Amino acid sequence: MSTAAANRQYFDAITGTYDSKPFFAKVNQEVTDDLRNRLDWIGIPFANTESSSDTQSVRQLDYACGTGLMSRIFGPYVTETRGIDVSPNMVAAYNARARAVGMSESTINGVVGDLFDNENPTPTGAEWDGFDLATAGFAFHHFEDVVHAAKCLKQRLRPGGVLMITDFLEDGDLKADEQGEPIEGSEGTWASHNHDGHHGHGHGHGHGHDHEHDHEHGHGKKEHCHHHCEPAKVEDEPGWDREKMVASIVVPSFTVEGVRKFFTEAGLVDVDVVTMDKRVYMEFGGQKLWRTVLFARGRRPLEAKSEL
């Protein structure tokens, strides 16, 4: 099964509970506050800011939109949002949420698609092109080829438009105890560490990692901790399938240098990668963790030529 198909299967199955836990609301709020304070850093002329004009149109593509976190974050500052996700159930939830708050299809709408499918990238057409901003929230760790992904997203931007992604920083995790409190001194890469011998990553990747050879088990040098100091486990929810989750993930996290490299290789310019100051508490891959979130931005050059 392709990684995209594994993602469709996993996210279709968990759509109903994807962001329903209280910790998720907190993470989403923290990411929202941080990104809204960084509109200048993102570097496109947004709508409804002190410097914008009334007639300005600002179009956002929310790729791998899920239930719409990135669309909600930038919604107040754009005039049109288009979502794409490989999971039909996620797209249905995305559109249902937008309609529930009275937003019309012309303002925000999502469709099922996969821009990275070489034989049949979908969707196509003018509605899906020329975006001012493309976002991919917590999605790049699910993509098989991150350079190709960044290139495909760059192609959907207008010249001068910006790709902004959020993801997790390698070695930026702290384990949490049963109460969810951070365990000081436990820095490492603890997410999607699988003890059953199934690893959702380490194949065909080559980008984003400074020391890939360390990642056979997701955390390299901390192998001695294998049996003694795992993060506290989250109780499995009925229907939650660990194997399907692991199959959907290509890598658990990225280095700052690695993201800079694959953005640059994709032909983006004005590239910058930053991290949130404080870790966020998450229950990820069945474990309780404090994770470091990174944000990366890169611009499609004004004189862009097609590279696909």
Ligand SMILES: C[S@@+](CC[C@H](N)C(=O)[O-])C[C@H]1O[C@@H](n2cnc3c(N)ncnc32)[C@H](O)[C@@H]1O
């Ligand atoms: C962790 S969720 C993030 C959802 C949302 N962006 C957010 O920030 O909450 C990852 C999403 O990526 C989608 N996805 C994975 N691979 C994809 C692909 N190749 N094309 C489009 N969507 C994909 C999944 O279906 C899922 O909805």
